[in-house]
Amino acid sequence: MALICFDHFKIQYAAKIVLAIDSLTLSPEKIYAVIGPSGCGKTTMLYALSGLLPNAAKASGTLRNEVIDATHIVLQDFGLLPWKTVLENVMLPMVLKNSISEQDEQAARSLLKWFKLDDYEKTYPMTLSGGQKQRVALARAWLTSPKLLLMDEPFSALDAITRETLQDEVKNLYLQSPKSVVIVTHSIEEAAFLGESIIILSADGTLSEVVENPSFALPNARSTADFYTMCYELRKRMKAVHL
Numbered sequence: 001m002a003l004i005c006f007d008h009f010k011i012q013y014a015a016k017i018v019l020a021i022d023s024l025t026l027s028p029e030k031i032y033a034v035i036g037p038s039g040c041g042k043t044t045m046l047y048a049l050s051g052l053l054p055n056a057a058k059a060s061g062t063l064r065n066e067v068i069d070a071t072h073i074v075l076q077d078f079g080l081l082p083w084k085t086v087l088e089n090v091m092l093p094m095v096l097k098n099s100i101s102e103q104d105e106q107a108a109r110s111l112l113k114w115f116k117l118d119d120y121e122k123t124y125p126m127t128l129s130g131g132q133k134q135r136v137a138l139a140r141a142w143l144t145s146p147k148l149l150l151m152d153e154p155f156s157a158l159d160a161i162t163r164e165t166l167q168d169e170v171k172n173l174y175l176q177s178p179k180s181v182v183i184v185t186h187s188i189e190e191a192a193f194l195g196e197s198i199i200i201l202s203a204d205g206t207l208s209e210v211v212e213n214p215s216f217a218l219p220n221a222r223s224t225a226d227f228y229t230m231c232y233e234l235r236k237r238m239k240a241v242h243l
């Protein structure tokens with residue numbers, strides 16, 4: 001079954017076409033990484049998938065997202081409310097719907113524990129590090145049990161080791177309870193580690209190709225020859241689409 005279908009889908013700002021995907025189908029319960037040169041339309045693609053395109057964007061053609069009502073997007077700036085505690089921020093979607101159950105609170109606490117934030121539940125976001133804020137945003141995303149999770153450069157602001165730790169946490173959480181995920185990233189290593197399939201966009205916003213990633217499910221994937229080969233292949237292909 002297809003979760004998402006692009007069919008001659010285009011987005012333009014005034015006369016400038018910034019995304020043009022003729023044909024692309026995404027399957028459920030897979031992690032897709034999206035890479036491509038700066039300005040090629042990666043974030044625009046994510047906004048289109050979330051149904052949150054800016055007013056100035058004009059869309060044409062077809063983009064079918066079968067789970068648009070159960071789609072959650074994690075933005076680059078984390079989207080945390082400074083006047084709410086960590087626990088309240090994680091539970092924000094429930095707070096907004098005015099439907100907090102004991103079960104939700106338990107689930108929020110166990111996610112905070114998973115993300116090593118159990119000592120911080122009464123803390124306010126301004127006192128957290130970038131990595132901790134990102135973890136709060138990820139815990140919130142997971143708590144809503146979205147059918148499709150969209151993440152825009154989720155780890156770009158973090159130092160290398162924190163980034164790898166969070167990538168591991170997200171992958172392990174995904175392997176425990178698979179979801180449909182689309183991650184936009186600038187990092188070839190992140191795409192090769194987190195992407196089961198990697199969508200490569202060209203500089204002009206067209207789809208270059210979708211690459212399957214044989215290293216994705218391997219134990220200790222980062223230290224396998226398949227992972228290094230994948231990084232090498234992606235680097236080669238990225239150079240080609242930059243031209």
Ligand SMILES: Nc1ncnc2c1ncn2[C@@H]1O[C@H](COP(=O)(O)OP(=O)(O)OP(=O)(O)O)[C@@H](O)[C@H]1O
Nearest residue numbers: 013018036037038039040041042043044045054056
């Ligand atoms: N609100 C807007 N109004 C006009 N043009 C826009 C708007 N938002 C994005 N664009 C243009 O659309 C194109 C695609 O932008 P987008 O942010 O999707 O690229 P990206 O691949 O995510 O870039 P980066 O890798 O640098 O984050 C760019 O040329 C950008 O200038």
